[in-house]
Amino acid sequence: MNTNKILGFIFLFLGVGIISWTVYNSYNIFTAKTIPPEIFKTTESALPVSQKDKTVDLQQEVEKMLQEQLKGMLPADFLPKILNLMAWSIGAGVLIFGGSHISGIGIKLLAKN
Secondary structure (H helix, E strand, O other): OOHHHHHHHHHHHHHHHHHHHHHHHHHHHHOOOOOOOOOOOOOOOOOOOOOOOOOOOHHHHHHHHHHHHHHHHOOOOHHHHHHHHHHHHHHHHHHHHHHHHHHHHHHHHHHOO
């Protein structure tokens, strides 16, 4: 066996391994067995309340009511979860694309002989 054939098999199995690992992890993420990598996080922003000022401004009351209504329509962590799933999907696509090219290089090296 020459070095081209050995490198061809290494690249072929490496590319197939990358693709297999990515597909397996994507399956686990989209069936909710594991969580996707957390790139986007939620932060709770609380406005400081002054003890001296006991009067409630009308605008603050309306904002509070709107926030409560929006929380009822969409869960608080909905947007970060969707963004994390989209980020994983893009990353998985890049990994699968790279794995296919690595395997392609391996196949070309094997075909030379």
